[in-house]
Amino acid sequence: MKLTKLILCLISLASIALVLPAFAFAQTAEQPQQEQAKKKTRRVWTNDDFDSGSRPAEEKKEAAPGPERSAEELFAELDQARTDLAQQEKEVELDRKQFEGQLQRLRDADNDYDRDAYRISMEVAEQHLTQREQTVADLKARIAELEQLTSGMKRPARKAQGPKAPPGAQVKEGDAEIVMPAGGPIPQKEPPPEP
Numbered sequence: 001m002k003l004t005k006l007i008l009c010l011i012s013l014a015s016i017a018l019v020l021p022a023f024a025f026a027q028t029a030e031q032p033q034q035e036q037a038k039k040k041t042r043r044v045w046t047n048d049d050f051d052s053g054s055r056p057a058e059e060k061k062e063a064a065p066g067p068e069r070s071a072e073e074l075f076a077e078l079d080q081a082r083t084d085l086a087q088q089e090k091e092v093e094l095d096r097k098q099f100e101g102q103l104q105r106l107r108d109a110d111n112d113y114d115r116d117a118y119r120i121s122m123e124v125a126e127q128h129l130t131q132r133e134q135t136v137a138d139l140k141a142r143i144a145e146l147e148q149l150t151s152g153m154k155r156p157a158r159k160a161q162g163p164k165a166p167p168g169a170q171v172k173e174g175d176a177e178i179v180m181p182a183g184g185p186i187p188q189k190e191p192p193p194e195p
Contacts, residue, residue, distance in 0.1 A: 078146040085139040095129040
């Protein structure tokens with residue numbers, strides 16, 4: 001009898017040992033769901049939610065769309081954009097030639113090491129070419145925008161050039177004032193004496 005009671009006790013302890021962790025696991029699995037249901041949604045506050053009186057920086061941005069630019073400034077920017085576009089188009093052609101040269105070197109490579117090096121060079125050249133082409137597209141868009149802004153405007157007369165500065169002198173903008181170098185005029189190279 002004692003042995004039967006002992007076996008029954010052991011069986012009940014084993015069943016408790018098996019059921020208790022499963023019960024504890026079920027409770028912990030339910031707790032996060034219950035906690036999430038209990039939690040209230042939190043409001044995220046921003047600066048717009050608080051009236052801090054006047055906000056001069058923001059009011060100025062909304063009130064003033066931007067200063068009107070003069071025709072002189074617009075035409076100067078248009079001329080500069082056209083110059084930049086011409087330069088970038090030259091650079092695109094050089095980059096394209098470089099890419100094609102790398103492609104030809106890749107085709108002519110006689111070992112894997114050279115092929116890998118040329119592939120890497122081609123990838124870099126291709127990325128550079130793509131960036132230049134994007135710059136050209138951006139410049140073309142900017143030129144079209146400036147041409148639209150300047151349509152119907154009369155191109156202002158170019159300012160007369162000031163007195164010609166001697167070699168080595170610096171000319172300040174606006175006043176066309178000639179500033180000589182600190183040590184005096186820069187000596188010019190003299191031709192060698194005749195024999």
